[in-house]
Amino acid sequence: MPTALAALVLAAVGGCAADPGPHVEGAAPAIDRDSRPLYVSDAAGEPLQRPERFAVTEFTSLTGLRWESWGDSRARADGLVSGTWCLPDCEGGHPATVELHTPAVRERVAYYTRVTVDAEGLPPEQTAELEDLQLYAPFR
Numbered sequence: 001m002p003t004a005l006a007a008l009v010l011a012a013v014g015g016c017a018a019d020p021g022p023h024v025e026g027a028a029p030a031i032d033r034d035s036r037p038l039y040v041s042d043a044a045g046e047p048l049q050r051p052e053r054f055a056v057t058e059f060t061s062l063t064g065l066r067w068e069s070w071g072d073s074r075a076r077a078d079g080l081v082s083g084t085w086c087l088p089d090c091e092g093g094h095p096a097t098v099e100l101h102t103p104a105v106r107e108r109v110a111y112y113t114r115v116t117v118d119a120e121g122l123p124p125e126q127t128a129e130l131e132d133l134q135l136y137a138p139f140r
């Protein structure tokens with residue numbers, strides 16, 4: 001009987017040593033950016049969601065924004081663009097289409113980090129400046 005008991009103990013202990021541990025199958029879960037709040041920061045670093053107006057640079061502002069989409073990899077709105085570069089000729093602004101893109105996760109939220117403003121009648125240097133412009137987003 002002691003031999004049988006010793007064999008049983010050795011089998012139990014030996015079985016534990018052969019245990020490969022937990023078995024994992026499939027891909028690791030992806031970060032669900034869609035479950036995070038999505039913001040855009042204005043030129044002063046203020047986080048905003050679907051803003052009606054905001055400054056994209058210290059010299060250029062967007063106003064009257066009506067958002068067609070928000071929260072995906074791209075957000076799109078129609079509104080007006082103006083800035084110190086067009087005063088006094090365009091106090092009301094130029095009609096524009098605004099596209100925010102390239103979201104990046106910062107802490108527990110995400111920020112759009114780029115903007116493209118498409119408006120007719122802008123001076124060439126302003127058109128170039130507002131094409132794929134980097135926006136402020138807090139550091140990680």
